[in-house]
Amino acid sequence: MTSSTQAPRRGSILVLNGPNLNLLGTREPAIYGSATLDDVATLTAAAANAAGFGAECIQSNHEGDLVDALHGARGTAVAIIINAGAYTHTSVAIRDAIAAVELPAVEVHISNVHQREEFRRHSYLSAVCQAVIVGAGIHGYELAVSYLDKTLP
Numbered sequence: 001m002t003s004s005t006q007a008p009r010r011g012s013i014l015v016l017n018g019p020n021l022n023l024l025g026t027r028e029p030a031i032y033g034s035a036t037l038d039d040v041a042t043l044t045a046a047a048a049n050a051a052g053f054g055a056e057c058i059q060s061n062h063e064g065d066l067v068d069a070l071h072g073a074r075g076t077a078v079a080i081i082i083n084a085g086a087y088t089h090t091s092v093a094i095r096d097a098i099a100a101v102e103l104p105a106v107e108v109h110i111s112n113v114h115q116r117e118e119f120r121r122h123s124y125l126s127a128v129c130q131a132v133i134v135g136a137g138i139h140g141y142e143l144a145v146s147y148l149d150k151t152l153p
């Protein structure tokens with residue numbers, strides 16, 4: 001899924017969602033809620049636009065696609081918001097791509113991963129992200145935009 005908004009005064013934020021997040025709304029609603037990925041894209045783009053940013057929202061179930069999207073952000077985006085889903089806990093490649101593009105990145109998780117299985121408590125991405133937001137539901141994406149609004153020119 002891809003969506004975008006235009007004319008960003010402060011540049012565009014790449015909003016990247018990883019595997020299974022396309023199923024938001026029907027996937028384990030007791031954990032992830034009833035909002036869909038389209039709802040996430042809409043609220044994130046609205047928050048970004050209100051702060052003078054554009055938002056390009058991309059979702060993929062494939063690790064290499066996420067790496068490619070991160071590479072594409074170099075020179076086209078001013079920041080990254082990433083929920084890498086399960087790849088958070090496994091992917092050195094996504095970690096390295098975030099580090100390589102040298103853009104401010106915010107890691108978001110809808111659920112509170114620290115209240116869940118042990119394997120979800122470690123993130124390969126947190127060390128290369130400026131901020132980590134977990135357990136705020138889909139409002140975590142808005143909080144990520146708010147952080148970027150406060151910290152970027």
Ligand SMILES: O=C1C[C@@](O)(C(=O)O)C[C@@H](O)[C@@H]1O
Pocket residue numbers: 019020021083084085086087088108109110111112113120
């Ligand atoms: O797919 C996901 C979603 C998630 O990133 C979250 O947003 O809470 C948490 C991950 O552990 C899980 O694999």
